[in-house]
Amino acid sequence: MTPAIEFRGVQKNFGPTEVIRGIDLVIQPGEIHAMIGPNGAGKSTLFNLVTGRYHVSAGHIALNGEDITNRAPHDISRKGLSRSFQVTNIFHRMSVYENVRCAMLWNLGYRYKFWQSVRNKRDLTERTDEVLAQTGLSSRSTVLAGLLSYSDQRALEIAITIAGGANVVLLDEPTSGMSSAETEQAVTLIRDISATRTMVIVEHDMGVVFDLADRISVLVYGKIIATGTPAQIRANTKVQEAYLGTDAEP
Amino acid sequence: MxxxxxxxxxxxxxxxxxxxxxxxxxxxxxxxxxxxxxxxxxxxxxxxxxxxxxxxxxxxxxxxxxxxxxxxxxxxxxxxxxxxxxxxxxxxxxxxxxxxxxxxxxxxxxxxxxxxxxxxxxxxxxxxxxxxxxxxxxxxxxxxxxxxxxxxxxxxxxxxxxxxxxxxxxxxxxxxxxxxxxxxxxxxxxxxxxxxxxxxxxxxxxxxxxxxxxxxxxxxxxxxxxxxxxxxxxxxxxxxxxxxxxxxxxxxxxxxxxxxxxxxxxxxxxxxxxxxxxxxxxxxxxxxxxxxxxxxxxxxxxxxPGGLAGLIMMHEPIRRTAPYLLWQMAPAYGAALGTSLVGLAGAIGLIEMIYFRSTTVSLDSALVLYGIELDTGDIWPWLICAALGAAGGYGCKMTYPRVAEAYSAAMHEARALVTT
Missing domain, CATH: 1.10.3470 (ABC transporter involved in vitamin B12 uptake, BtuC)
Known part of the structure; x- marks a missing residue:
């Protein structure tokens, strides 16, 4: 089976600082793969490398078998990979509905068209309503995104991420800053959208990670020290030493 | 359609x-x-x-x-x-x-x-x-x-x-x-x-x-x-x-x-x-x-910063839910407009007189403003304009907060009407 994402010897330096020090990892299609590790381990950097936000210093990254190393972000997005951001990254001055609709325009073939209206297009309307319903935002569709509550903005962040129909989805700390009730909702949503997609999640909440993930990779100082099922990771002594036992995140 | x-x-x-x-x-x-x-x-x-x-x-x-x-x-x-x-x-x-x-x-x-x-x-x-x-x-x-x-x-x-x-x-x-x-x-x-x-x-x-x-x-x-x-x-x-x-x-x-x-x-x-x-x-x-x-x-x-259209559109939610609320706001807006005009009249008077003094070559020192002939060589027009400007400025300081109050009160009421 072709891996959804494959890292081969990926390195990233910022000047003399080595942030990612040789990553080899295969994300299987359909799995939920969690990345854990202490702050500064390079989890977000790894996301930024896959999505083209940063250039890799060495190594290769493949998406569904195709090399995407150092391609532009829009290029990678068009190939079926999308991501959410740790800090909410939405279109503040547009309505919730408009946010979601814009996020699917490219993938539904609307591209740069300036000779046709986006109104009354059945594919757009239906898909937007569907995504809004799935993320629980239907009742807020006319609200300006910048005026939403924090947890609704986080939901919109995910709505934008999945709207384009990408088959590989990267979520960067989807439950950060949420109350436990909100976290529970978010977990349900993530499980729901993972049914048809490969997912990679960076998450600090260990409850969420061990609850959701099929496999977990532990990243410490730019290297993966272990990859395995939640049970394997829990039993791994190296992980316990480096991370779980000593300074587990709250 | x-x-x-x-x-x-x-x-x-x-x-x-x-x-x-x-x-x-x-x-x-x-x-x-x-x-x-x-x-x-x-x-x-x-x-x-x-x-x-x-x-x-x-x-x-x-x-x-x-x-x-x-x-x-x-x-x-x-x-x-x-x-x-x-x-x-x-x-x-x-x-x-x-x-x-x-x-x-x-x-x-x-x-x-x-x-x-x-x-x-x-x-x-x-x-x-x-x-x-x-x-x-x-x-x-x-x-x-x-x-x-x-x-x-x-x-x-x-x-x-x-x-x-x-x-x-x-x-x-x-x-x-x-x-x-x-x-x-x-x-x-x-x-x-x-x-x-x-x-x-x-x-x-x-x-x-x-x-x-x-x-x-x-x-x-x-x-x-x-x-x-x-x-x-x-x-x-x-x-x-x-x-x-x-x-x-x-x-x-x-x-x-x-x-x-x-x-x-x-x-x-x-x-x-x-x-x-x-x-x-x-x-x-x-x-x-x-x-x-x-x-x-x-x-x-x-x-x-939203420009004139922004100012108008600010009132759109009120107009749409309860146009009569706009009438309730009118006195506050009118008072603010009045004080602004007084202040403006004073400021314009001063500006025009300064311009007149600095650009007119002739010895004639009369300027026609608001249909009144002003002698810019005299002190009184200057004092009156300065007084108007100051009075208007002070008036604006009193009336503008009223506008903000009237607006937020009307918005509050409009919002209450929508939710009930």
Whole structure:
């Protein structure tokens, strides 16, 4: 089976600082793969490398078998990979509905068209309503995104991420800053959208990670020290030493 | 299916544009209306960049002016049969295409970056083209500019564009067409994504869009409409000078659009009408006109960054839910307006007297202001104006918070009505 994402010897330096020090990892299609590790381990950097936000210093990254190393972000997005951001990254001055609709325009073939209206297009309307319903935002569709509550903005962040129909989805700390009730909702949503997609999640909440993930990779100082099922990771002594036992995140 | 209410308003505007010149006989008023029509097209085009696309240009007159020069040369070429004949009715399209061409070429470079870099590059190109006007004399005509004669030959229905009234209808028709087209553009995938790249260029990339392409397209299309306006300008005044590509022209359009409001489609239209009117009528009355324009601009930027359209649209939720609430707000607004006018009267008096003293060479020290003859050599007019200004300023300090209170109270009530 072709891996959804494959890292081969990926390195990233910022000047003399080595942030990612040789990553080899295969994300299987359909799995939920969690990345854990202490702050500064390079989890977000790894996301930024896959999505083209940063250039890799060495190594290769493949998406569904195709090399995407150092391609532009829009290029990678068009190939079926999308991501959410740790800090909410939405279109503040547009309505919730408009946010979601814009996020699917490219993938539904609307591209740069300036000779046709986006109104009354059945594919757009239906898909937007569907995504809004799935993320629980239907009742807020006319609200300006910048005026939403924090947890609704986080939901919109995910709505934008999945709207384009990408088959590989990267979520960067989807439950950060949420109350436990909100976290529970978010977990349900993530499980729901993972049914048809490969997912990679960076998450600090260990409850969420061990609850959701099929496999977990532990990243410490730019290297993966272990990859395995939640049970394997829990039993791994190296992980316990480096991370779980000593300074587990709250 | 278009909204019937909007269709109704549109029909009303068109009818008004048709009958307006019949009710006005003054040729000065007609020429002002022509300028307004051109300014509306240019302002809407500029707002495609600033309001819709989030690109602040200090040199958009380049595309307006260059298209004007091209238009003048094409018309002059038709007079001597150097160019194939195109009806003057359709000549604005030639200007549009010229604008589009320059927009595509320059935009490719300038839209690579947004924000400050874009603004600086636009300023650079404005200076560059202004410099070229004195170098490429065969095209720009040096300091004299290029003259043209819009009367080429008789067109459909015996139109010659000799009389000004025919030019008025030409401008009005193109203004309506251009406004409809630019409004339609806001609803296309391009238009929506133009807003997206304005709000958040980073996220735009991660939903599959090349931000440079989006900005470039917005820039090129905006230049097309700026060029259309430039062509109409050339036809209207039958002359294009080097100042049409200059920073002054670029600044005026920026100020118009900002005062009108960048956040609403009708904002630039409001700004274009208001500023052109003030420019036409106030510049004759007061030599300090530019000072007032600057003052209005600064006040809008500081206190109403949404422009006039933003101020009006603030009240839209109230009007929609409970129009009677607007009447409840009227006293507070009236009081604020009254104190503002008193303060303004004082300030204007002082400014006009200072201007009068510094510009009048004659020994005559009388200035006619508000229909009163003032002796600027005397102390009393100065004291009275200063007192008016101070009283108005103090009054504003008392009345403005009332406006804010009245507004938030009305909003609160409107919101309560919606939720129950």
């Amino acid at each position: 278009p909204d019937p209410r909007k269709l109704g308003i549109g029909a009303l505007i068109v009818a008004l544009l048709i009958v307006l010149p019949m009710m006005i006989s003054s040729s000065f008023a007609l020429s002002v209306m022509n300028q307004i029509g051109i300014a509306i097209i240019f302002a809407l085009a500029f707002n495609m960049l600033l309001g819709q696309g989030g690109m602040l240009s200090f040199g958009h007159a380049v595309y307006f002016g260059l298209a004007g020069f091209v238009t003048a040369h094409v018309i002059n070429g038709m007079h001597v049969d150097a160019f194939p004949y195109i009806p003057v009715t359709l000549i604005p399209l030639v200007g549009g295409i010229a604008g589009l061409f320059f927009g595509i070429v320059v935009g490719f470079v300038s839209t690579r970056r947004a924000g400050t870099a874009f603004a600086m590059i636009s300023l650079g190109f404005a200076e560059l083209v202004t410099g070229l006007t004195l170098i490429i004399v065969f095209f720009f005509g040096g300091e004299e500019g290029v003259q043209t004669d819009r009367w080429v030959r008789e067109e459909w229905f015996g139109i010659t564009y000799g009389p000004d009234i025919q030019v008025y209808y030409l401008i009005a028709a193109w203004c309506v067409i251009a406004a409809i087209l630019m409004y339609a553009l806001t609803r296309t995938p391009f238009g929506r994504m133009s807003n997206a790249v304005r709000d958040n260029p980073e996220r735009t990339q991660f939903i599959g869009y090349n931000t440079h392409r989006l900005r470039w397209l917005a820039f090129a299309l905006s230049s097309f409409f700026a060029g259309l306006a430039g062509a109409l300008h050339a036809i209207n005044v039958e002359h294009v000078g080097f100042e049409t590509v200059g920073l002054g022209q670029s600044a005026v359009i920026l100020i118009m659009v900002y005062i009108g409001g960048t956040g609403h489609f009708a904002g630039p239209i409001l700004g274009a009408i208001l500023i052109t009117l003030l420019n036409a009528y106030l510049s004759d009355v007061s030599p300090a006109w530019y000072l007032y324009l600057g003052l209005i601009f600064v006040l809008i930027v500081m206190f109403a």
